[in-house]
Amino acid sequence: MLTAGEPRSSRRGRLVALLVWTLLLLALWLWGRELTESGLARPVFGDAxxxxxxxxxxxxxxxxxxxxxxxxxxxxxxxxxxxxxxxxxxxxxxxxxxxxxxxxxxxxxxxxxxxxxxxxxxxxxxxxxxxxxxxxxxxxxxxxxxxxxxxxxxxxxxxxxxxxxxxxxxxxxxxxxxxxxxxxxxxxxxxxxxxxxxxxxxxxxxxxxxxxx
Structure with missing residues (x-):
């Protein structure tokens, strides 16, 4: 039984969005760590x-x-x-x-x-x-x-x-x-x-x- 307030589907959508952002931030952190540990003192400029x-x-x-x-x-x-x-x-x-x-x-x-x-x-x-x-x-x-x-x-x-x-x-x-x-x-x-x-x-x-x- 649904009570008055935010629909269950809306709450579920917000939880999914939060999970996606968490995974994205984790991926960016791991990527930055990999660059730091690879021996490059600064980022590599890509091909012009x-x-x-x-x-x-x-x-x-x-x-x-x-x-x-x-x-x-x-x-x-x-x-x-x-x-x-x-x-x-x-x-x-x-x-x-x-x-x-x-x-x-x-x-x-x-x-x-x-x-x-x-x-x-x-x-x-x-x-x-x-x-x-x-x-x-x-x-x-x-x-x-x-x-x-x-x-x-x-x-x-x-x-x-x-x-x-x-x-x-x-x-x-x-x-x-x-x-x-x-x-x-x-x-x-x-x-x-x-x-x-x-x-x-x-x-x-x-x-x-x-x-x-």
Whole structure:
């Protein structure tokens, strides 16, 4: 028997709505916790619309000679580099902080696969070539000059700060899109530890070929 007041169906609807909101809030909390524990010091900026379109990889394999990111006032020469003792791509020596290193064991920028460029963020005395890399935003254009006179143009799709103890070499150095020409720009980031004389994280910028000049 129903008594005067709120209908039973209305009360049931409110209970269902409350349950749905509770589950939604729980899901959001778990999602945020997963991001925090994944090793990312800040959210990953998603692919920019311009980067999503992509472009057909360029032919040939000419070495890169220079890189330019106008948004942060960067223009630097590129030198070929190998791997360091820990298996990472070796940055140019601290005596040449103005240079960017290209991992010559991987694709050349503009070719299919993920080309890797590395550089120092600073030295003991001054900022280095990639000191402003962390401030790059999705949609920024990265231009890489190649030895054959061509210029590969990339659009930044994501910027990440990856903690050193969560560094996944395959994900950072490897390709993320089948058949695409990709570019990774990597430098140090996070907190500087004076005891170990190193940074706690790496800044990883991912860009995708969107044109040529």
């Amino acid at each position: 619309p311009a980067a999503a379109a992509g472009a057909v990889p360029l032919g040939g394999a000419p070495a890169p000679t220079a890189v330019e990111i106008a948004d942060i006032g960067l223009r630097a020469d590129i030198v070929p580099r190998g791997l360091d003792e820990e298996g990472g791509v070796a940055a140019p020596p601290f005596s040449s902080p103005e240079l960017v290193g290209w991992w010559e064991g991987g694709p050349t920028p503009g070719a299919e696969g993920a080309a890797v460029l590395v550089g120092h963020v600073d030295t003991e005395r001054e900022p280095a070539v990639f000191h402003a890399l962390e401030s790059v935003e999705p949609g920024a254009v990265v231009r890489v000059a190649r030895a054959d006179g061509s210029v590969a143009e990339f659009t930044v799709g994501a910027v990440e700060l990856v903690e050193r103890d969560a560094f996944d070499a395959e994900r950072v150095y490897g390709p993320r899109r089948t058949g695409a020409a990709e570019l990774r720009l990597i430098t140090c980031g996070g907190t500087f530890d004076r005891e170990s004389s190193g940074y706690s994280a790496n800044v990883v910028v991912s860009a995708y070929l969107t044109g040529r000049a």
